[in-house]
Amino acid sequence: MEHRTINANAQTLHTIRALREAFVTCGAIPAWPEEIAEAHDLAARLIEGKIATAATLARVHARTGAGVFVVREEGLLTGVLALVMLSDEGREAVWRDEFDAICPADRHVVRRGGEPAAVYGWGVAASNHEAAKKCIKGYLLASRTAVPHLAFFGRPVTAAGRRLMFESLGFTPVPGSTSGLTWIEPVAARQSAAA
Numbered sequence: 001m002e003h004r005t006i007n008a009n010a011q012t013l014h015t016i017r018a019l020r021e022a023f024v025t026c027g028a029i030p031a032w033p034e035e036i037a038e039a040h041d042l043a044a045r046l047i048e049g050k051i052a053t054a055a056t057l058a059r060v061h062a063r064t065g066a067g068v069f070v071v072r073e074e075g076l077l078t079g080v081l082a083l084v085m086l087s088d089e090g091r092e093a094v095w096r097d098e099f100d101a102i103c104p105a106d107r108h109v110v111r112r113g114g115e116p117a118a119v120y121g122w123g124v125a126a127s128n129h130e131a132a133k134k135c136i137k138g139y140l141l142a143s144r145t146a147v148p149h150l151a152f153f154g155r156p157v158t159a160a161g162r163r164l165m166f167e168s169l170g171f172t173p174v175p176g177s178t179s180g181l182t183w184i185e186p187v188a189a190r191q192s193a194a195a
Contacts, residue, residue, distance in 0.1 A: 079131030082122035121154035148187035
């Protein structure tokens with residue numbers, strides 16, 4: 001699959017659109033409303049522990065237009081990637097360890113057409129290696145190229161999730177966090193600090 005460079009200039013391309021294009025470029029497509037329950041079922045089978053309900057996934061996805069991405073191979077759902085586009089208040093709630101990742105408050109989720117303050121990685125579930133690669137490539141393209149000005153947060157809940165976040169996606173522990181919060185510092189901020 002050919003990869004395009006995504007223009008993250010806010011005047012030319014809205015942040016959520018840039019993020020969506022990054023995932024689409026890598027084969028993870030924004031879910032249709034009727035795909036949310038199936039996506040939830042796949043994630044529930046593959047992820048240990050409590051996860052957001054299908055209704056919560058649908059609410060957040062409808063609110064932002066970029067909450068759930070799916071990978072299909074020969075018509076079968078093989079991968080799911082879920083994100084929460086955080087409002088300013090949501091980003092602050094994450095920093096204070098007050099963000100409810102199982103059922104995010106509406107005030108913590110940016111409205112469609114709004115500018116996200118950060119991204120919370122809700123989860124990745126894939127039934128095979130190819131689907132996992134598509135989700136990972138999309139995540140990397142999004143965080144490094146499409147929306148390099150945004151921080152990406154997450155809390156791994158499984159050993160596989162920890163490996164994925166630290167080894168493949170470049171997450172690091174948030175200094176001082178007592179809840180296991182991790183992040184990808186905005187690439188733009190890292191580049192400015194290095195200059």
